[in-house]
Amino acid sequence: MQYASKMTSDSETEATWPRGRRSSFVAQRVRDMIVAGDIEAGTRINERVLTEQLGVSRTPLREAFKILEGEGLVRIEPNRGATVVSISPEEVEAAIEVLIGLESVAAERACERATPQMIAEIEQLHTAMVDAYKRGELMEYFHTNQTIHQRIVDCAHNATLSRIYAAESARIRRYRYAGNRRSERWARAVFEHEQILDALKQREGALLREVLRAHHLNGWSVTRNVLESEMSKANG
Amino acid sequence: MQYASKMTSDSETEATWPRGRRSSFVAQRVRDMIVAGDIEAGTRINERVLTEQLGVSRTPLREAFKILEGEGLVRIEPNRGATVVSISPEEVEAAIEVLIGLESVAAERACERATPQMIAEIEQLHTAMVDAYKRGELMEYFHTNQTIHQRIVDCAHNATLSRIYAAESARIRRYRYAGNRRSERWARAVFEHEQILDALKQREGALLREVLRAHHLNGWSVTRNVLESEMSKANG
């Protein structure tokens, strides 16, 4: 058995990771697999399989599980080990409420504290994102989009805010991806991102807060429908 | 050597914890020690000492360190193990900004979703807190105060919100305790809590948001001064 991974070819075993950072690297690899959806939600993770695949012993892997449990990506049950957490639409909505709240704080602070360099970087990302949209590269678009939101939060120069936003955002990433697949939402989202960029460039904190909020609520209303129809397909 | 703990008498060793939950229990114990200030900020934690004190092997202890690292309570460096994180006033302020943001989300939702039972529980806690204030029991006051804020957040019925709020709140707890020692701030804080309770009971979300925000900003301006003067004492 083998867990799929977009990072390495299937038969390949990892080169040994440096002593002292093995559990962090393992956590990063497993996190990537989970966030990317390479390991299906709800499945138990077999330690032996993953240790062989990653070329480390069980100790750093089990430490990695503790890290990922703290991030809400796996659940560890006694004698049953680690299971990839499955998140309901209600839980995704709850997390988005939180993300909106975090971005609200970030919006005001970002408009006060962002350096011209940071804004320029976001503008570049925005251009790249629009380009990906025009080329129809959904994955690239989605990834750049995520980066833009993270960078806006980073503009607030609040490490706690950036850390929590990144973790929560990763936790629900694979569920949010669903929404953008509808092309009419995709076009609308690109337009909203124009507004976001404008508000940031003009350093209008209250405006930025509101357009971000509306952007997420619009996105979620579409994503929720997609998720729910996918779930009813899966269950019926 | 021995790490102080308010939980057990000094010479006592733990009864063995149940198999399958040892790292969680160890994490809880170490978390309590750190949050209570029993282990000083900036100090390295010796694995051998703590394993002997807690009566577990190094494996669950090291797993607990990974959990606590995720919570921002310790930092793990290769070949140097776990160190209790020391937080600067700027970082406390950043975390408080986030807590205000989280409570802002919570305030609106709590006023929509709180059950009468939950509001009644908060009212009881409030009464107990005022009582502790009148008796001059600062520790009891502080603890009840923390519980009230957490319960208000819990009223929003958003598990993600509650989880993040609890973790961030714990992370900076020992730094916030400083502020309340000034009696004029203490009296003012009790008054502000009356306003908080009223707003919740009347389910005025926007009002609750604003009084909570003001409450934290007022508290922080006092706490910051105390922290900074303590730091200048420590360094000068």
Add this chain to the structure above:
DNA sequence: TATACCCATATTGCATGCAATAAATCGTCA
């Protein structure tokens, strides 16, 4: 057929041993 039980196997939780690294100690010499 369905179900209860027993046994073999797989998997997990934890303690421990060993190697790598850091820290402390001691001796040497300026």
Add this chain to the structure above:
DNA sequence: TGACGATTTATTGCATGCAATATGGGTATA
């Protein structure tokens, strides 16, 4: 005395072994 290097000791990172638990399969019985 104090700076420097070598050597010992302590500490950490990781792999592994063993015991506890869960899991799957087969058989007997209703």
